[in-house]
Amino acid sequence: MSKFLIIYSTTDGHTKKICQRIKNFLTDGNLVELLSLEDAQKIDLSNFEKIIIGASIRYGKHSKELYKFIELNKNILNEKENVFFSVNVVARKPEKNTPDNNPYITKFLKISKWKPKKIGVFAGKVDYPNYNFFDKYIIKFIMFITKGPTDTSQSYEFTDWSKVDDFSEELKNNY
Numbered sequence: 001m002s003k004f005l006i007i008y009s010t011t012d013g014h015t016k017k018i019c020q021r022i023k024n025f026l027t028d029g030n031l032v033e034l035l036s037l038e039d040a041q042k043i044d045l046s047n048f049e050k051i052i053i054g055a056s057i058r059y060g061k062h063s064k065e066l067y068k069f070i071e072l073n074k075n076i077l078n079e080k081e082n083v084f085f086s087v088n089v090v091a092r093k094p095e096k097n098t099p100d101n102n103p104y105i106t107k108f109l110k111i112s113k114w115k116p117k118k119i120g121v122f123a124g125k126v127d128y129p130n131y132n133f134f135d136k137y138i139i140k141f142i143m144f145i146t147k148g149p150t151d152t153s154q155s156y157e158f159t160d161w162s163k164v165d166d167f168s169e170e171l172k173n174n175y
Ligand SMILES: Cc1cc2nc3c(=O)[nH]c(=O)nc-3n(C[C@H](O)[C@H](O)[C@H](O)COP(=O)(O)O)c2cc1C
Pocket: 009, 010, 011, 012, 013, 014, 015, 016, 056, 057, 058, 059, 060, 061, 087, 088, 089, 090, 091, 123, 124, 125, 126, 127, 131, 135, 139
């Protein structure tokens, strides 16, 4: 039995949903705590053996708070089994959905200087009806130029849940 901590950095909740799925998978046989990045700042990370951080992209970036958290906790993260994954919509494309070819993972590794022992990338969700006017039309434009869906009356979930389950299975067996 291992003690896992799963931390999510989310704006619209989709990364939390993916983390919840990973948690449900790992809970069978392990102790698993799921916390927001904000709440994770208030606890002692040394109580956990394995730490997983999932974070989403907004306008080309992971959040500043994520980088701050990693900078502050780099040493303790490196003492543990540690995992990072990113959630973004370019990952809906096969040529951008692995840690080696997703541009946001490349950028993350350059900026954070933390080398997670395992890295994942999952396609997120475009949730037009819940976006404000500005975001809705910017995302619609980005979708248009990247040949994605542009009907703003709909939500589009691109996440491949079997890929999330396979990732969780690897975490269960190898970490
Ligand atoms: C305002 C906004 C900006 C976004 N910018 C990007 C982007 O630059 N690149 C990308 O691949 N996905 C982008 N996305 C897609 C999000 O990464 C995707 O919706 C993800 O599921 C959000 O996860 P969250 O709900 O955990 O924040 C953007 C989404 C929104 C709403």
